[in-house]
Amino acid sequence: MLKIKLSQTTPNPLQLKLECIPGELHALVGPSGSGKTTALRTIAGLNNASSGKIECDGELWFEANEINGTTTALSPAQRSCGFLFQQYALFPHLNAIENVCIPLYNSINSLAERRVLAQQWLDRMGIGELANRMPNQLSGGQQQRVALARALARSPKILLLDEPFSAIDAPTRQSLYKTLANLRKDLNIPILLVTHDLREADLLADRITVIDQGVGLQTAPPQVLFERPRNSRVAELVGINNMFEGVFSAGKLSWNGSTQVFDVIDKGKIPPNTPVAWVIPAEGLSLHAQVTAQSIEVIVDQISALGQIAVIQLRTTEGSHTIIWEASAAEVKRLSLELGSRSYVEMDASQIHIMPLRPINDPRRFTN
Structure with missing residues (x-):
């Protein structure tokens, strides 16, 4: 299991807490510059937070606090991470099988053994016959399959995916989705996916965390997130169309600018006469x-x-x-x-979901 609790204010603000169990695909979504990639880089050890903790498979990778500073910080090489980037990041002077061999140099001394294992991963990606091709002789989808084989070659404890499908055409993307879905069954490791595409997150992820300005606003399964966002900012970020404002009091929801009043279940979490945002699904x-x-x-x-x-x-x-x-x-x-x-x-008033109305500069929107 991957456990993350991070906090920092500079240079890139980050306040994030999440868990990802083996076999789960957990998506991080949010606007550009929201901190999604910063979170992945911090997990991989390419950045360090000012405080927090990162644990993976029972091993402490990072720990720091304001009093003692950083007490544990494994290097990227010491952390068992597979990292797949948006732009493939293949070595242009090496062919496909040589690229996949790169992460195996520190663990397997025999060149022949490295090549056998690398070939097996290329076969699993469905491109075994392309082992001797150079990156510039491969299509974008084929390059990404080589990069994925390289990320998995040393059997990492977690897999980090940073918008890996955004530069690929739609048919190739669908094919890679199937490959990833099949791999998940066998790998049984936590997978974190950064994506700006909500449809992609909905299709692939077991859970989604919405990040805004470096802060994790809500973590939930896709259906829950899209039907019951935590607050109005989450609803805005996940693209819910029918969001309105009103006042909620004792089970009665009035609609601003209208005489319409809806009977909505009062869960006792919102004080009487509170301005709220509310959404209703298409159904x-x-x-x-x-x-x-x-x-x-x-x-x-x-x-x-x-x-x-x-x-x-x-x-x-x-x-x-x-x-x-x-x-x-x-x-x-x-x-x-x-x-x-x-x-x-x-x-249908039974499907109306009410939530706190928070302006973008109100820090309470992060937790309520």
Whole structure:
């Protein structure tokens, strides 16, 4: 198991706590400059935090505090990390098998044995026949497979992936996803993936940690994260469309700028008359051609067709709130939706999730 608790203020702020068990893929997501790569480099020993602790498989890799300073800091070579970079980082003067042999020099003296093991890893990556090719003779996907073979060649205790698929075309990326999924079953080690692509994190990760300005805001399985973000900043960072503001008090949620009031389960965590942010998933919305007892009148502001799916932008006649709704082409036709037309949306209050409303400069958004 990998256990991390890090804190530093300069030069790159970082406040992060997470655990990753063997066989788990844990994704770190957040905007550019949020500290994702800094976290990986600190785990690998390329950076050191001002305080905190890093443990892997029961071994202490790093420990420091404000009183005693750094008391333990294994070098990158002493930490059993496999590190896969975005830009492959292959040695251009070495062929594929020679690149994979590099991390084996300190553990295997025999050149023949190193080459046998390196060839086995290239075979597992499905590129065994390319062993003697130079990096400039390989496609981007093939280079990344060589880099992954090299990262795994010395049987690391953890695998760190720093946006490894971002420079690769979509078909190759899908193929590498399958390779990684198959490897996970056999490796049984913690895997940390840094990515800016939420769809990628949702597809691959068992859990996701959202990082903003160097601070871990929330760790949760993908479904929980997208349906029940911890606060409004998390909701913003994971791209939730339908987020609104209101006031919550004793199970009643009022909607700012509207007379609409929803009955929402009160879990006792939010004081009465507290301004909140709230979200509702797509499954909690339904659109109707005729008015119903619980419906809200909306006007169609925009229709964006994406193949057989249309993204509909609706505007409430009361409060001018924007609601995003996705529908099939058949549904658009059934409801006779067109620009400027009126329709009626119902919201399932049981699927509404309320959370603290925190401005970006409010440090309480990190924990509440």
